[in-house]
Amino acid sequence: MKICIYCHNRIPKEALICPMCGSDVSGSEAIPQDAFYQSTLFEESTEHILDVMADDEAYSEATSRAEKQSFTFNEAKHKATRYIRFLWKKMKDPAETRKSRRESHNLYGYFTFVLSALLSAGLVTRIAVALTKQYDLLSQISLLPSVTFQIEPVVWFMKNFLLFLTFYYLYPLLAYLIKTFFLHRRHALHNWMTQYAGMNAFGLLLLSAAFVISLIAPILMAIPVLLLFLVHLSSYLVTFIASLYQTINETKRDTLYLCLGGISAHLLLVMTFAYLLFLKM
Incomplete structure (x- = not known):
């Protein structure tokens, strides 16, 4: 698992595009989960701090919702067909x-x-x-x-x-x-x-x-x-x-x-x- 630096959500380690916000997280733009957790300990604003103790089931549900909300031309074409x-x-x-x-x-x-x-x-x-x-x-x-x-x-x-x-x-x-x-x-x-x-x-x-x-x-x-x-x-x-x-x-x-x-x-x-x-x- 790794953390998206844009939306601060956990994403799969092999992901190139964040399923939550759609940002490009390929290469070194996304940082490991532990490093992100340590860096957020001293942030003044805790509004968007991720609860690293959340279970994988909650993450799977969030990812599923993001995938359902995504809309592509191919998906629309498939539904019409x-x-x-x-x-x-x-x-x-x-x-x-x-x-x-x-x-x-x-x-x-x-x-x-x-x-x-x-x-x-x-x-x-x-x-x-x-x-x-x-x-x-x-x-x-x-x-x-x-x-x-x-x-x-x-x-x-x-x-x-x-x-x-x-x-x-x-x-x-x-x-x-x-x-x-x-x-x-x-x-x-x-x-x-x-x-x-x-x-x-x-x-x-x-x-x-x-x-x-x-x-x-x-x-x-x-x-x-x-x-x-x-x-x-x-x-x-x-x-x-x-x-x-x-x-x-x-x-x-x-x-x-x-x-x-x-x-x-x-x-x-x-x-x-x-x-x-x-x-x-």
Whole structure:
């Protein structure tokens, strides 16, 4: 073990870069632990003096935290590749084996819902702004009375993002609650979110294609874009129903009524939130 002269933390003897502060400690820049300890006995400020009696377990935990906090381009590339591989596997086989599900990260579901909300909000905002501009252009040459619309793209995008985020999160959350409290089936929430998002990997592909088309030709291709978008939204509904019907029901509650109740609750909550966003705010 040796001591970093910059942050005064213990580091491995063979380390070239301090894992705690990132300073270069190669060569003679880092001094042995005993020498550092002796030199700090007479320092006036003991604020950053290292407790040399700390055990190796505490040091290992600190080093582990520093490594987890470090961020590199290669690490980000690896995580992105792994996520894309997860979506690709889910598109080929939505109902993966238990072993494959263990290889999936628990946060993939949450990330997929946020990504879907961003793409959905961007798509709807792009179509709405394009249609508004086209309507304003036609109203200027029309002899009939016209109604003017004003859409602020940034505000519209943020409101749509919150609305679609609510839409995507509510379906798996309601399915999880129904499974837990009505069907008495236990599921880990994070794993359940990831599995639910993976079941809609193909829908995410359709949404991405619709978003790209909306950027290229929002007016000319408005109908195909909206059709692809509706198919994507419908996939979440289909997944919700399928997830409940594939669950073993050992209770007296009819699965059909559980599905209808969950869909009704989802529709009511989304419509209420949309009303508060677009009419009250």
